[in-house]
Amino acid sequence: MTTVVPTSEDDLSLSVVRFTSELAWADAGPEVVESQVDRLCVEAQECMVSGRWLDLVSLMLTSADLIFSKVSDKDLECVFTVICNAVTKSEDPDEILEMAKLISAKIVQQPNDRPALRLKILFNLYNLLDIPRGRFHVYMKSLNLAINGKVAEHIVPSVKKMDSFLKEWSIGIKDQRELFLTVSNVLRENKSSAKDSFKFLTKYLATISGEDAHEMNAAKEEAVRAVVEFVKAPDMFQCDLLEMPAVGQLEQDAKYALVYQLLKIFMTQRLDAYLEFQTANSASLKSYGLVHEDCLTKMRLMSLVDLGSSDPGQIPYGLIRDTLQISDDEVESWVVKAISAKLLDCKMDQMNEVVVVSRCTERVFGKQQWVALRGKLATWKENIANVISTIQANKITEDASQAMQGVMIR
Structure with missing residues (x-):
């Protein structure tokens, strides 16, 4: 197996280019391999000399698919550590963001192939970035990889830091909406995080106002899911769903009006109302998985x-x-x-x-x-x-009494 043995930062990048290009052209014969490897290494050196870091990252990622399929976890992590480190070279925030997008897009292409390792590489990239927008983008890619690769347990602990993340990223409502819904879906995969999943689902619904008809309509399914999850949860007895426009729209919806009615019964009425509703709509309750x-x-x-x-x-x-x-x-x-x-x-x-x-x-x-x-x-x-x-008045009285006793004694 080829081993990367770097001696300097420039050598690191050139070693990665040489390593990946040799793998890519391995079946073409020695002469072709040598010429192609030399060509790519010269191109990499030109990128470094001229400070074209985005082009260098693109060059190093050219054979990334082959890397995942042909090398060990240790070598793969080493190669991507070098590639990710390129984001620290540039001082242009836009270029850094584009590099982060390019690297993360390549990493998440095949989420079912060594997903835990891919997630680890994304975390390394996140830590190397010093621009909030880039960090947010990489974190979102990590969340989606965790879902698609079924490794949600590896990213769940980071959700506890969400408040500090939001403060650091300073993202707008649209990005918050996407973040909250994705986090909810990640936590949904983890049965022990059902309450937290519901919390982020309600955060998502709370970002939607009646002014945006498109977003309101897109949120219907999630609003229904929130109602059903609340009714199902044996240990949740309080929520703010009735006050949210995204949930309120269900009341007049031909398909979901019964779901809203059920929520209203659970939040504002008593057992007799539920029993009457259940008698008339038992099939609907079963269709939503409600027992x-x-x-x-x-x-x-x-x-x-x-x-x-x-x-x-x-x-x-x-x-x-x-x-x-x-x-x-x-x-x-x-x-x-x-x-x-x-x-x-x-x-x-x-x-x-x-x-x-x-x-x-x-x-x-x-x-x-x-x-x-x-x-x-x-x-x-x-x-x-x-x-x-009262305490102050008693203290004054007590002090006065003690003063009088002192006078009498003297």
């Missing part, structure tokens, strides 16, 4: 949450029984389920058969909930101010 028994369980919990929100303080056992359509013996077990899911903070008064609620999760957190929260914070602030005033 009635799972929906029933979730809807009972959400109905119990609604009781806690609508009737703060105390909820009679009988009201829970009737709302959840269960037996008397099951009331306490459903309250325990709600506590375990962190939907309620409460105590069960078995003597008086009431549930005393101290905190309840809101299914929808919109304008009304913000107003209520503002009122609670204002009350809390006033109470704290009163406590501070």
Whole structure:
């Protein structure tokens, strides 16, 4: 096997050109190989002398497809390290971006051939770039490679840094939209990341306003997916989907109106509404992969949450029984389920058969909930101010009392 043995940065690039061209022309005979290799090496030297780094990258990538099929992982990584390093030579941001596009396009051409290694090469390229636009482009290529090559687990950890990435890249709404949807699709491939996938899907939908009819229409399928994923999720009980125009458009859509109706039931109504809907639309629910028994369980919990929100303080056992359509013996077990899911903070008064609620999760957190929260914070602030005033008054009284005692003693 041919081995690249560099002695300087220029030698590195020439070695790669020689290495790849020898592979490309190996079947043409010694004389042809020698002439072609010499020609390509001269061309590479001219590119380096004149500072035409994009042309040099293009030249080194000419036989890249052969590299992937004929060399070891170690040699392949070595070759692409040299190619990627060319982005550090230029001072022109546009040229750097074009080099990054050219290299990343070549790397992702065959995602099923050693995808993990290809992804590693892309990460190396990302780290060598110092222009935000180039980094964003390479990261997007990495996401798509992770999906197509089925190696999502290798890129999932990077998603945790998304906030810092967005700050660094400073990308517009259109790019954010593409990013959020792609990240959601990557996380969707990883079953343990279902919640994060849903989070980025809602971020995507939130970027779409009613002003762009084309984007609204393109988002319908994803809006439906978001609704179905929310209803399916056994541990998600709160979302902002109803407030998003991309989801709201489903209400008047002939094909998807039932999906919107189902979401509205889960977010604003109780079990009886769901059972009525399910009776009339059982086939539609099955077509979306929704299981009635799972929906029933979730809807009972959400109905119990609604009781806690609508009737703060105390909820009679009988009201829970009737709302959840269960037996008397099951009331306490459903309250325990709600506590375990962190939907309620409460105590069960078995003597008086009431549930005393101290905190309840809101299914929808919109304008009304913000107003209520503002009122609670204002009350809390006033109470704290009163406590501070009382403490200060007591301190003054105590200081005065101690002063009087000192006078009496003297």
